[in-house]
Amino acid sequence: MRAARALLGLDQKELAAIAGLSVPTIQRMEASEGNVRGVVESLTRVVEAIERAGVELIGDGAASRGSGRGVRLRRSERQSEDADGFEREEGR
Numbered sequence: 001m002r003a004a005r006a007l008l009g010l011d012q013k014e015l016a017a018i019a020g021l022s023v024p025t026i027q028r029m030e031a032s033e034g035n036v037r038g039v040v041e042s043l044t045r046v047v048e049a050i051e052r053a054g055v056e057l058i059g060d061g062a063a064s065r066g067s068g069r070g071v072r073l074r075r076s077e078r079q080s081e082d083a084d085g086f087e088r089e090e091g092r
Contacts, residue, residue: 001030001046002030004050008053008054012026015046015049015050018049019046020045021045021046058072
């Protein structure tokens with residue numbers, strides 16, 4: 001969410017307004033570790049607002065539907081190990 005806001009030049013208050021949500025709701029979503037957590041309706045509102053504003057959200061392993069240039073975060077070796085169920089280092 002933070003990356004999408006940065007691409008759009010929006011702060012949390014502006015995203016909350018276009019999504020029809022409160023600023024604390026956006027703050028809680030962005031404070032989630034890993035996947036964004038929240039009420040499904042709120043998550044849907046944020047996704048729709050971000051996409052209406054011009055950012056394409058690409059699912060893990062999915063191809064981009066759009067054209068043009070873009071960026072995608074590649075999983076690091078450490079993230080891949082964590083996702084595969086290997087123990088994490090202490091303090092992480």
